[in-house]
Amino acid sequence: MPRLSGKLDMIPGRRNLMRIQADEPGVFGGQCAEYCGGPHALMGFRVIAHRPAQFEQLMRFRMARQSPDPAPAAPSAGEALFESAGCSACHRVAGTAANGLAGPDLTHVGSRRSLGAGILPNNRGTIMGWIANSQAIKPNNRMPAYANLTAQQLTDLAAYLETLQ
Numbered sequence: 001m002p003r004l005s006g007k008l009d010m011i012p013g014r015r016n017l018m019r020i021q022a023d024e025p026g027v028f029g030g031q032c033a034e035y036c037g038g039p040h041a042l043m044g045f046r047v048i049a050h051r052p053a054q055f056e057q058l059m060r061f062r063m064a065r066q067s068p069d070p071a072p073a074a075p076s077a078g079e080a081l082f083e084s085a086g087c088s089a090c091h092r093v094a095g096t097a098a099n100g101l102a103g104p105d106l107t108h109v110g111s112r113r114s115l116g117a118g119i120l121p122n123n124r125g126t127i128m129g130w131i132a133n134s135q136a137i138k139p140n141n142r143m144p145a146y147a148n149l150t151a152q153q154l155t156d157l158a159a160y161l162e163t164l165q
């Protein structure tokens, strides 16, 4: 990714602008390059560049999925648990009461390729494992381990998160 944009430091209290330009479609890897705390070595990210027509198509698909459900169903077990287990205190999900800002916005977590800044592929099992004990996967990250949740509860949460496309 540095090939597309150069590098830029984040400075507390200052707003920076980074221009990322890809001349060809492709997937470009990046890595946090400034020591920032315990899990610093585990901070990867990807830039995916599409051809303009394909990008337009993807965005239209996204917008269509976001249009409000005319008759919202009762919340699933996983959605209710997301609220009652306290996940929503740290995570935002647009269109729901969850509006925490301490962790990543999970509005589209179901369509992410990876979890935890690139360290895990995104699937039902890895979501469950992350929630149960993210501290073993990424030591010192700011999400507590949820060792008290049952396998059924982890499954319900993961099934809910998968629907957030």
Ligand SMILES: [Cu+2]
Pocket: 032, 033, 034, 035, 036, 037, 039, 040, 041, 043
């Ligand atoms: Cu870092």
